[in-house]
Amino acid sequence: MTTEVQEPHEIRLKRLYMRSIRRGIKEMDILLQGYADANLSRLSAADLDLYEALLNENDQDLYQWVTGQAEGPEHLQTLLKEISQTYGK
Numbered sequence: 001m002t003t004e005v006q007e008p009h010e011i012r013l014k015r016l017y018m019r020s021i022r023r024g025i026k027e028m029d030i031l032l033q034g035y036a037d038a039n040l041s042r043l044s045a046a047d048l049d050l051y052e053a054l055l056n057e058n059d060q061d062l063y064q065w066v067t068g069q070a071e072g073p074e075h076l077q078t079l080l081k082e083i084s085q086t087y088g089k
Contacts, residue, residue, distance in 0.1 A: 013040055016052060024059040031066055035083045050079055 007015075017040055020032035032055075043051060054062070054076055065072030065080050072080045 012048065016040060016048065016055065019052075019055045025063065027063055028059045028066075031063075031083060031086070034086045038086060039082070047079075050076070054079055 017036050020036040020040070021029050023029045023032060040048075040051075057076075061070070061072070064070035065076070066084045068084065
């Protein structure tokens with residue numbers, strides 16, 4: 001029997017922030033750092049789950065979705081729009 005240890009909220013925020021600013025391409029570092037700086041601390045647990053799912057996506061796909069070059073998955077549409085609005089796109 002395994003017991004799952006829940007990550008403390010502050011540790012999760014720090015981990016997600018680091019994943020936001022240390023991406024594969026610099027453009028995504030910049031875009032996600034701006035969003036994380038402005039929003040990460042106020043997100044609900046469910047919103048953090050969604051943001052974490054977004055961070056698991058490929059950077060090239062994310063960049064196209066955020067910049068409007070391609071349409072992202074339906075379940076990420078609102079979040080992608082919020083990220084793109086951070087930079088007035």
